[in-house]
Amino acid sequence: MSFNIAIDGPAGAGKSTAAKNAAKELGFLYVDTGAMYRTIALYLLRNQVAIEDEDALERALEKISVTLSYENGMQHMFLNGEDVSGLIRTQEVSDMASRSSARPAVRKKLLDLQRDLAAREDVLMDGRDIGTAILPNADLKIFLTASSGERARRRYLELKEKGETASLSEIQKEIEERDYRDTHRETSPLRQAEDAVLLDSSDLNLEEVVERIVSLAKERMQ
Numbered sequence: 001m002s003f004n005i006a007i008d009g010p011a012g013a014g015k016s017t018a019a020k021n022a023a024k025e026l027g028f029l030y031v032d033t034g035a036m037y038r039t040i041a042l043y044l045l046r047n048q049v050a051i052e053d054e055d056a057l058e059r060a061l062e063k064i065s066v067t068l069s070y071e072n073g074m075q076h077m078f079l080n081g082e083d084v085s086g087l088i089r090t091q092e093v094s095d096m097a098s099r100s101s102a103r104p105a106v107r108k109k110l111l112d113l114q115r116d117l118a119a120r121e122d123v124l125m126d127g128r129d130i131g132t133a134i135l136p137n138a139d140l141k142i143f144l145t146a147s148s149g150e151r152a153r154r155r156y157l158e159l160k161e162k163g164e165t166a167s168l169s170e171i172q173k174e175i176e177e178r179d180y181r182d183t184h185r186e187t188s189p190l191r192q193a194e195d196a197v198l199l200d201s202s203d204l205n206l207e208e209v210v211e212r213i214v215s216l217a218k219e220r221m222q
């Protein structure tokens, strides 16, 4: 039996970096499910699919194959065989991923891919509904969050480091809008599973978050 860790939480809580590092330390496969939604979003954008039109969306989804592979521990996403890992981190793709992930057909498409991976391997899977919908029997569930102000500040510093200009208040507004969409959608909204451990990273640095995840996992594995 594989050991499964589910980490859910809002955008910008530092989930992916912390989850990646914790998975490495534990020798687990890190699965970034947001990247899967982003891969579908890229297709929908490229093909200008009207996602509110159920038939059009279903037709488009039939033409999409989402696969992944790992190279040096890095997750690569493939859209119909094309490695799109470098193309799915734009703001445009983020927005489309947030909107299209609210559509039940999109979520259904990724369900088996996510469950199959978890059944085969020891995974640390990060997303929004892993503990509540995808892996309800996960061995450990963590809900990782941080205040919207702190998440905006981190994102602002990240952009500044890249030499991009940004407005802190604008970023905070975008984060709060995305949170609203992710927590209020009908299908699998973002929420803490009842049996999840709440981890608030507002006052923790990356190492401290990783340490906490690893020690929780080790406790459960005993």
Ligand code: DC
Binding pocket: 011, 033, 034, 035, 037, 038, 094, 097, 098, 099, 101, 102, 126, 127, 128, 129, 130, 178, 182
């Ligand atoms: O974690 P991320 O920013 O890469 O996720 C992109 C979008 O996909 C985000 O708006 C929420 C959505 N998502 C989801 O609905 N369910 C998941 N398990 C992972 C991501």
